[in-house]
Amino acid sequence: MNSTPRRRTRLRPTDLLRLGMIGPRTRKMRSALSALGIALGIAAVVAVTGISNSNQQHLLERLDQLGSNLITVAPGKGSDQKPVPLPPTAEKMLAAIGPVQQVTATGATKANIYRNDLVPEQQTGSITVLAARLNLLDVLRATLTSGHWLDAASENLPITVLGDQAAQRLGVTGPGERVWLGGQWYKVAGILAPNELAPELSTSALVGRPQAVAHLGADGTAATVYLRSYSERVPQVQSVAAATANPASPNTVAVSRPSDLLAARAETENTLTGLVLALAGVALLVGGVGIANTMVVGVMERRGEIGLRRALGARGGQIAMQFLLEAVLMGFLGGMGGLLLGSLAVYGYALAQDWAAAIPLYTLVVGPAVSVVVAAIAGIYPALRAAKASPTDALRSA
Template sequence: MLPPRPRWARRGRQAAERSVERSRLSPRDLLTESVAGILQRPARSALTMLGTVLGVGTFVAVLGLTATASSQIDTRFNALSATEVTVEDTGGDQPDLLSNAFPTDADRRIEALNGVRDAGVYWPVRLGPDEVVGTVPPGATSGTAQGERAQVIAASPGVLAAAGPRLTQGRIFDAFHDRRAESVAVIGSGLAGRLGITTLETAPAVFVGGHPFTVIGIVDDVQRKADLLLSVVVPRTTAERIWGGPESGRRAAMLISTDLGAARQIASEAALALDPAHPEFFKAVPPPDPRTLRGNVTSDLDQLFMLLAGICLVIGAVGIANTTLVAVLERASEIGLRRALGARGRHITTQFLAESGALGALGGVIGTSLGTVTVVAMAVIRDWTPVIAPVTVVAAPAIGLATGVLAGLYPAWRASRVQPAEALRR
């Protein structure tokens, strides 16, 4: 049995235990040690932050660009849905009695309504099985005698104006051509390419069956009625002279472009303006609200880009964890000395968490700045209005901080497990 310890030995041990218990790491010391640890290897710290910078920057840029793009999508959808009306010829209760219920001055009647920009009547021409579109008459042995099976649309001048065409060459036909039933045509650029028409300087013609039409315009793009790009558009009176009017099952319709926000009002007035005695012959159809499609597009963009931002954040967290763990191994002797001088395990843990959190927070601030600059620069280049939610800018540095702290949990725990005697022997 061992003899009892002397009183002075017991007092010394108690004093040492009280000294260890009283050891603490003040916030000032914690900040100083963390900054010193980061600045000890500035190049490594910068590369460690790079992952967080990319992750947070991508996060901010993604949310900002998605919000900006969604705003532009909303604007364009709203502009189209609020400025276009289609009027269908239903023929009333007896649709076979009238081949065309639209009056000859239908364009003028609708354009007299307040808020209407352009309006025109059109219908698809029914061609025979042997009537094709080509650049030489049928029976010729040279050129593209075989022709193309293309749609021919009879249209009043207001249809092309309402469609908002972008011409690569030439012009659209007007009231003069329509009034005189001129044999002229406007074709889409896709059909022109297939027919080999590259210039209008030689006054090229297209043949529909055996009927020649001088091409006076080539349309490259339209804001409305995209099927015009693959069609041959001829004056309405010319089509009536050659093929007759619209037939049952392929009745005429009217395309109306309006001022912004006037579409529904025009839709309610169009039938009465066309025929006050028989408004039931017409059905005005404003375009449906594309809210569902718009929401699906925005949701898909959000999910895709958020996935990319999450991947970047994970890469940044792995980089911080790896570098912090390497720092723990390299600074084992320092950790052992601090432990021998009275530092507790929680002090070591707090110090390494503070270092990794500082790297993450600094990377978050830099990434937020770069992401914001990216959104503004892209909006300026595209002539858009930049949209960034304030909560995104505020939350992004916090996300960087959280990423750094989470990445430093395991290395900090490893550091706290370092034994002083073993570390000092290295």
């Protein structure tokens, strides 16, 4: 008697999905705990990445404010080892460089400053009188310990702002006192706080540019120019600053190297990135081990189900696919839950620290995807073990 061979049936995707839901649906508590394990792993990844990134952005902003993007252009020395003044056009030319955001300058004067008109002329206390632009404090991120800075009105009047060391040497304790400057009395408007970016200002007396030009022998040109550019463009600005300030003789222009904070900025970014990757790897490993453990236990507990399905004609590949889908579903649910938990942790921490929350976009996309991949890898061994189970042995041990 001729018998027609049976055609091997294939499960439709919807059937596979229903099979994959058998475990999570019938073992809700265990599946929930497994998903919670991967959720905590992904939440740790998102939280660590987001908090570190928020901290990093806050720190880098602080470094930028302090001066990692500040460049100083000053007179250099010529062949005779004497300082060569910057050309009158240097400040405007430097301001025209594309990546430059802010420009300010100080200018030299011919005046000296004394506590009163009875002090001998030679006892200057090594204090320099400089003509200052009104935006000097803004560009240098400088502050005052007392008093106020120059404004559009006071820059035309006999008013000065003293550096912290200059005030100490003159015996000035606060604003409102008078000093003898350039042969006349000047009122002290304020005292600067120490500034590491421009330490030369600590021993200076600053007056408005118009007042310095009119009464203190200043010629209106810049003696030192301070530039702020985009942080990532600092090397490019530095490379062209000398030729821009003095095209005829760029070798006589002294351009400061970017602040050491720029190196600290890059080092901080690399260190935090490495820390995030390391902690994320550990968190994913823990979540993957949790799912693998749960799936192995599930295979052992469901030998009767596996044996019955094999006896009814289910192939080993279909059994394997069932358990693999269960692992993937738990990984996906855990990944989405972890994404939510991690995001809440980041925003809560950032709010407590008064930072701007910054979760990298790649984390939001890659997090759930990685959880699925980790869950699939963790489920391969249990799935293969279930597929290789003998129907008779499985039914006997059920």
